[in-house]
Amino acid sequence: MKKIIIMLSAFLILILGVLFFPRNVEQGVVIGHNSNSITVIVNGKDKVYKTSETFPKLTVIDFKYNLLKAFGFKVITPIADRVMIKNAGSYDLESLGKTNLSSKTFYYTVDKDNNIKLSESKNLIIGKNNIKSFKTKNGELKTFFIYPMDYSSMRVGISTNGFSSVYHSKVQIKALEPAKLYSMRENLNVDLPKDSIVVIEKEDSNLKLTINNKTTIYKNRLYIKGNSIDFQSIKRGSGSSTFSPSYSGVLEFSISDNGMCVVNDVNLEDYLKKVVPSEMPLSGGVEALKCQAVAARTYAISDMINNRYAALGFYVDDSTRSQVYNNIPMQPLATEAVDSTKGIIMTYEGIPIDAKYYSTSAGTGVNYSDVWFNADGTSDSRPYIANNNYLTPKIELPKNEESWLNFYKNTSIKAIDSDYPYFRWKVEYSAAGLTTALNKTLKSLYSGETSKKYLTIYENSRQISKLPELKELQDIKIIKRGENGIAIEVSFIFSNTTVNVRGDSYIRSSIKCNQEYTNETTKLTRLKGDPLTNVGSLPSAFFSCDKKDNKFTLYGGGFGHGAGMSQYGAIELSKKGMKYVDILNLFYKDVKMEKIM
Structure with missing residues (x-):
């Protein structure tokens, strides 16, 4: 009997504790109320608490509650201070300086009608006056309101x-x-x-x-x-x-x-x-x-x-x-x-596009994913930057490497920007000169934390993790090419190893066009104008390699990544009387022109 009484007493204490023991809420956001309760967003979720207290919508409050009521309300004063720099664990506020973030932070977008929606930190844009933030008792930033932004x-x-x-x-x-x-x-x-x-x-x-x-x-x-x-x-x-x-x-x-x-x-x-x-x-x-x-x-x-x-x-x-x-x-x-x-x-679809542009095409435009992709091959979606054919008249594009080589060798082919110097170009190297250059460039790329992920090294058909001193270059092969001609993966085959390089910027950075890298006179010959001897990286990744005897000649076209708008293409179309909206709709697919201010 005594045991039962003790158990009942403990159960009663537990029930009373649940009913009356107060719990704390830090930085709840008031979104509504009636005569006997308020609705508050707590840690991103809507909750209702019994109280006769009322607060304006979007008031941020600390309070206590039990099962009977909420009480002990304290209104938190907002900070109207620009966030100037965003770091992983802290923000630099313009007036208050570096301020740590709470271990749990919550971001809310607020529309022009004061409707609130749970958001993400990426939507807080630095340097804008559309932010209100709220500090905890410990002085950390926990809650952020993000209002409609001024783009001006x-x-x-x-x-x-x-x-x-x-x-x-x-x-x-x-x-x-x-x-x-x-x-x-x-x-x-x-x-x-x-x-x-x-x-x-x-x-x-x-x-x-x-x-x-x-x-x-x-x-x-x-x-x-x-x-x-x-x-x-x-x-x-x-x-x-x-x-x-x-x-x-x-x-x-x-x-x-x-x-x-x-x-x-x-x-x-x-x-x-x-x-x-x-x-x-x-x-x-x-x-x-x-x-x-x-x-x-x-x-x-x-x-x-x-x-x-x-x-x-x-x-x-x-x-x-x-x-x-x-x-x-x-x-x-x-x-x-x-x-x-x-x-x-x-x-x-209502979102500003990533409006990539470049100097000159090689006669084609390419998909966004052919240029910008992650080391695992995945890429962000940019459906408005897609394969394009700028040839005049349009002809079927090559389907094999021999045809692509002939395509880039062809200096009489016509396109919207074919009157410009970089529409076609070539660079000639000796095997020794290109080997010297690649030893420098590939070593530099392999030392980079990010670029290293886009290089693969093989020795006797076995992948290795260390880049050796590269001996005589024997061949260059395009082992993956986009449908519209851009080199996506290039294999440099040396006598002692093979190095594969993926990605537009890394491919171009690996092939330099000047004596500083090759230790010999290296000329870039363009469609028009004098040959250039002081060029940095390859003008574009639209190229093929022709090897004869002990020499490599890269035949290519275009200047830039080839995704989005060709600037010289736009110039030529403008000269022919096209209006800017029509020109832009040629280069970017299914986009709308909208006025933001």
């Missing part, structure tokens, strides 16, 4: 001379008009008169700022805002046309582990006015430039949405790694093209 500004990483790096050691700037120098976290707010010289350099983990021979050390991001900020420590252009680039908007300077990063936060349309002339010659006329403007605008927004450089604080850089910005001063015809297409982008 771009964040561009500014490179050093020659676009060689986004990490600077020292910059010198001249304010060609009055400007403002300031910090969001430290005591700095200075008006810069016209012609002021500002020097900013990395010193350990700090920024050393010098104005008029007065130097001050700052620990945090610095800003210069103005309409004409001249970067005197950088040269752009080439030859006799070099110049110091000028920037509008805001220049931001911050320290990373690898150096000082410089970001230009600039109006999207102003950005395009310096991209379009840098990416496309003016000779094609305004319709071709409109094509470039729409493609460049779409490309930029696509990279923005994809958070490509979120760990560095910008959306795109100013080189061919993204699209070239401010390498040629603004030009009236390019500005007209940007203005007349203001806000227009290409979308596929």
